Amino acid sequence: MSMFCYQCQEAAGGKGCTIRGVCGKEDSTANLQDLLIHILKGISIYSVEAKELGLKLPKVDHFVMESLFMTITNANFDNDAFIERVKEAISLRDEVRAKAEKTGASFEDLYDGANWSGESEEEFFAKAEEIGVLETEDEDVRSLRELITYGVKGMAAYAEHSYNLENGDQEVYDFMQKALAATTDDSLTADDLVALTMETGKYGVTAMATLDKANTEAYGNPEITEVNIGTEDNPAILISGHDLKDMEMLLEQTEGTGVDVYTHSEMLPANYYPAFKKYDHFVGNYGNAWWQQKEEFESFNGPILFTTNCIVPPKKDASYRDRIFTTGAAGLDGATHIEADHNGKKDFSQIIELAKECEAPEEIEKGTIVGGFAHNQVLALADKVVDAVKSGAIKRFFVMAGCDGRMNSRDYYTKFAQELPDDTVILTAGCAKYRYNKLDLGDIGGIPRVLDSGQCNDSYSLAVIAMKLQEVFGLEDINELPISYNIAWYEQKAVIVLLALLYLGVKNIHLGPTLPAFLSQNVAKVLVENFGIAGIGEVEEDVEAFMAVGS
Known part of the structure; x- marks a missing residue:
């Protein structure tokens, strides 16, 4: 049973997994996930139309969101769960279509995922052979469609956590379905899809802000x-x-x-x-x-x-x-x-x-690590931070958020943190921090040189900190700040963080350890020319180049 998956950074050969996922995903699981996405797009075609006619579809909102979350890298490896999910998706899709038609909608020449039905495991696997990422023949259109889809998957992860805290955002739910439906529309040009990619970033910001509000209202603001x-x-x-x-x-x-x-x-x-x-x-x-x-x-x-x-x-x-x-x-x-x-x-x-019934954990290390530098805590230190920048004690901030992974090349981020001058501060969120959060990098006037804002879910804090510093220093352009972005990525939540930063106007982001396999040459060229996206090189040369900016 064939598969093709290139949604994560460890895609085999930097191109895509075709036999078994590097993540451990079997080909059968990958194909079931593709089939679920195929049906979710069908649901979305109907739900977008139904909502335009005034229908409210909370059941659809949650189902689509949670189903997207199930398909992100390293989330779910249970074929039985996906088989049941596909069955539920087909049933829900037909229910939404019936409601939309009853309200006055009519549908013609629909995408396959809006019509196809099956009941058995055999039918599901047979259908999965016919659909998937490579179904879109044009490489650039495929690249943009997948970039949008992976951004929406990351957005769904943030939205699910907000939902669990009864603090969701209807505009985010609506956009996820709009975006999924749009990836089936062959009339959209590459320029249309680029615009939709930026809109994905916009709603990524909304989703992250909503989650930040949900977490802090429920559990308080993170503290040092x-x-x-x-x-x-x-x-x-x-x-x-x-x-x-x-x-x-x-x-x-x-x-x-x-x-x-x-x-x-x-x-x-x-x-x-x-x-x-x-x-x-x-x-x-x-x-x-x-x-x-x-x-x-x-x-x-x-x-x-x-x-x-x-x-x-x-x-x-x-x-x-x-x-x-x-x-x-x-x-x-x-x-x-x-x-x-x-x-x-x-x-x-x-x-x-x-x-x-189990023994106590075996101790593998001792000591403590410091964190809790989400935006509220950092802004409480704003005067101290601003003074340090004005006095020259802090020359530059480095946003090193994102994901960790298995590749040996990720040692780059440990070495990069070690090579940074003592007058620099690292702003981080996500598990990428494990590459350097236990190093003794010291502090600057009491400000630790590694400021951990939290999970990848908390990347919003880094954007808030940057926007606040922009305001404090009276700068018109966020890119005039002494902040550089050297971000490690692995899966789809990092994709939505990237798109959110691009929407906020941040440029010259370095992304590694490799650029995404799902970026075609032309799409990568657009990101390079319009936003200054770049990869990583040798540690010493990269540090020197970053420090030379604005000096």
Whole structure:
């Protein structure tokens, strides 16, 4: 069964995975994901029309959003979940079409995903062979369609977290469906799709701002925090992913049970929120970025809860395989999946009981790391930061947000952080920070040289900080700030962050360790000529070039 997937940075050969995903995704799973996207586009064709006729479709909004999230890299590896999802998608699509037609809509010459139906697994796999990324023959149109689709997938991830905190944005839901429908429209030119790409960035900003509001209203503004990276002697649960609502429910349910809770990878920033600091059994963070989990989960000893993406499928003989639980959009063949009830509540008692039977985590390191520099905290230090810039104590800020990954070439980011002059400050968010957040890089007048704003979900903070500094310094153009962007990317949430920055007018962003395989030569050329997008080179040469800007 053939596949083609090039949505992540580790696409095989820098071109695309055709046998099995580098992420661990089987060809059958990749094809089912393609089929689900195919049907989601069909749903969107009908929902856009239905909404123009005044219909409200909350069921569609959530289904499309969560389904998109399920297809992002490292989120869901469970074929059974996708088979059921495709069946639900076909049923929902036909329901929406019927509602739209009843309201006065009529449809002709429709995209295949708006019409095709199947019921069996065999039919699904046969259909998946006919559709997918390469269905669009024109390389440039394909590139732009996929850029938009991957941006919308990243947007859906942010929107899902907001939704879980009952703080969604209808305009974001509507745009996701508009964009999906537009990728099926053969009348749109490359220029039309470029415009839609920028609009995707616009709604990416909205989605991130909405999530920032949802998180801070629910749990308070992140604070400067020393996070313990050692262990204690109690049995424990490790929680990974990004969903803070799941974090809250797990802490509530483990309180008083004798079971500790540790964060892993992208859940590290949960340690910065005031609402979670009241839990004495919330010990700290265990381990590093997601790709190191095969070793770290062995030594942790207790159960692991995946709330979103960042899953690396374990080997069949891995000792921790039976200790993995998933929830939300995450899924793994053979793992126990925890569903929410009709009120959104989840019962984690099965995980807690298993934890009680496990040994305490094995200590793999000691000490603390500092984080919590989201926009509210940094702006509270604004006078100190501005004075440091004016006095020359801080010469330049480097935004080094984004994702970490397995490739050896990602050592570049560790070396880059080490080579930066002592009068520079790193602004970071996302798991890319694990390449340098445990280095002793010192501080500038009490301001740490690595300011961690949080998850990739918190990249909005970096934009807010930049816009505030632009205002403070009275600059007309955000690119006049002493800020350089050297961003590592891996999956689709990094894509929407990139598009959001482009929408905000940020230029000369360096992206690595490789440029996306889904950018055709011509599309890459547009990004280079219009926005100054560039790749990375040798560390010393890049540092020198960055520091020479504006000097």
